[in-house]
Amino acid sequence: MFFYDGPVSQAVSFEGLLHNGEKFIDRLLTAFSSERGRSELVHVVTDGEVYGHHHARGEMALAFALEQIESRGLARITNYGEFLEKHPPISEVQIVENSSWSCAHGVDRWRRHCGCHSGRADWSQEWRAHLRDAMDWLRDEVAERYERKAVELVKNAWAARDDYIQVLLDGSDESWTRFRCRHASRVLSLAEEKTLAELLELERHAMLMYTSCGWFFDDSSGIETRQVIGHAARVVELAEALFHKNLESPLLERLERAKSNISEHGNGRTMYEKLVKGRCTATAHGDGAGREPEHWLNVLVNDLTEQFRTSGEMTFETMERVLQQRKEAYRRDLETARRMYRTYPRLFEENREARTSRAAGV
Numbered sequence: 001m002f003f004y005d006g007p008v009s010q011a012v013s014f015e016g017l018l019h020n021g022e023k024f025i026d027r028l029l030t031a032f033s034s035e036r037g038r039s040e041l042v043h044v045v046t047d048g049e050v051y052g053h054h055h056a057r058g059e060m061a062l063a064f065a066l067e068q069i070e071s072r073g074l075a076r077i078t079n080y081g082e083f084l085e086k087h088p089p090i091s092e093v094q095i096v097e098n099s100s101w102s103c104a105h106g107v108d109r110w111r112r113h114c115g116c117h118s119g120r121a122d123w124s125q126e127w128r129a130h131l132r133d134a135m136d137w138l139r140d141e142v143a144e145r146y147e148r149k150a151v152e153l154v155k156n157a158w159a160a161r162d163d164y165i166q167v168l169l170d171g172s173d174e175s176w177t178r179f180r181c182r183h184a185s186r187v188l189s190l191a192e193e194k195t196l197a198e199l200l201e202l203e204r205h206a207m208l209m210y211t212s213c214g215w216f217f218d219d220s221s222g223i224e225t226r227q228v229i230g231h232a233a234r235v236v237e238l239a240e241a242l243f244h245k246n247l248e249s250p251l252l253e254r255l256e257r258a259k260s261n262i263s264e265h266g267n268g269r270t271m272y273e274k275l276v277k278g279r280c281t282a283t284a285h286g287d288g289a290g291r292e293p294e295h296w297l298n299v300l301v302n303d304l305t306e307q308f309r310t311s312g313e314m315t316f317e318t319m320e321r322v323l324q325q326r327k328e329a330y331r332r333d334l335e336t337a338r339r340m341y342r343t344y345p346r347l348f349e350e351n352r353e354a355r356t357s358r359a360a361g362v
């Protein structure tokens with residue numbers, strides 16, 4: 001556990017310390033204390049966008065400070081890993097549970113109208129509790145079903161969910177294969193692999209819908225809150241496909257209670273409906289989105305086969321181009337399409353071969 005320098009961090013973020021690189025260096029250096037008689041780590045914790053976005057040219061002040069500190073030998077630049085290795089912990093600390101730096105009421109900022117806001121003191125944040133209630137309900141509804149279905153395919157449903165991040169970070173075909181080898185409880189058919197991938201996606205969105213900034217700001221109509229509602233919509237959609245369970249209506253009843261302070265924005269339900277409708281308009285009848293992944297995979301394969309026939313090449317770039325051309329239709333599932341392409345090369349191959357042979361009259 002490293003404790004950052006609060007006052008200097010505050011000065012960097014909010015008091016214009018980055019306006020002058022020399023002052024920034026001085027302030028950092030004065031944070032060292034010769035009285036402590038041991039190696040010291042001086043560090044600040046700020047948002048990354050402070051350097052250049054909130055404070056124009058702040059990144060230059062940072063670069064200047066690092067360069068000067070190093071070249072003039074004012075201090076040694078290190079990182080946490082190295083410092084920890086050279087200086088093992090000297091005290092034991094206990095974390096105050098359910099506390100945060102940005103809410104004086106513990107973690108209430110993420111669950112109720114605690115009074116913390118980012119400017120609109122006169123607005124109500126009652127919506128936070130209702131939004132959380134809606135998400136908690138949805139999470140619990142899908143968790144049990146996820147587990148029941150996933151244990152038919154993998155050894156441990158929750159270990160697989162946690163490890164799925166490796167596939168997302170890597171993104172290669174091999175990473176999925178390795179993942180499958182680590183977790184599958186037996187040999188899986190292609191259809192089962194697809195189910196597994198969808199189950200994992202469902203859980204991924206169920207975690208993303210808890211992105212903390214969804215609760216942080218003043219109103220439920222903010223882009224951050226709409227974003228988490230969007231993830232909930234994807235959970236609903238996948239749950240419908242996987243479990244044949246309609247969770248939308250009960251979720252909307254809950255979201256409806258999350259009222260915006262701006263009357264024209266309505267409430268969580270209207271935001272959900274706007275989001276989902278916005279994503280589906282081009283595609284509700286006939287195109288890929290809103291259908292079984294199988295359906296749009298076929299549409300995609302058709303497009304790509306056409307491309308293959310005319311150009312004789314089938315590369316990732318080709319697929320990107322086709323996807324771009326059909327961006328509207330695929331908008332909501334663009335990301336999934338990419339993953340499917342990487343995840344199901346065999347299915348893709350089989351489909352392609354079958355279509356190519358059919359086209360060639362074989």
Ligand SMILES: [Zn+2]
Nearest residue numbers: 103105114116
């Ligand atoms: Zn608070």
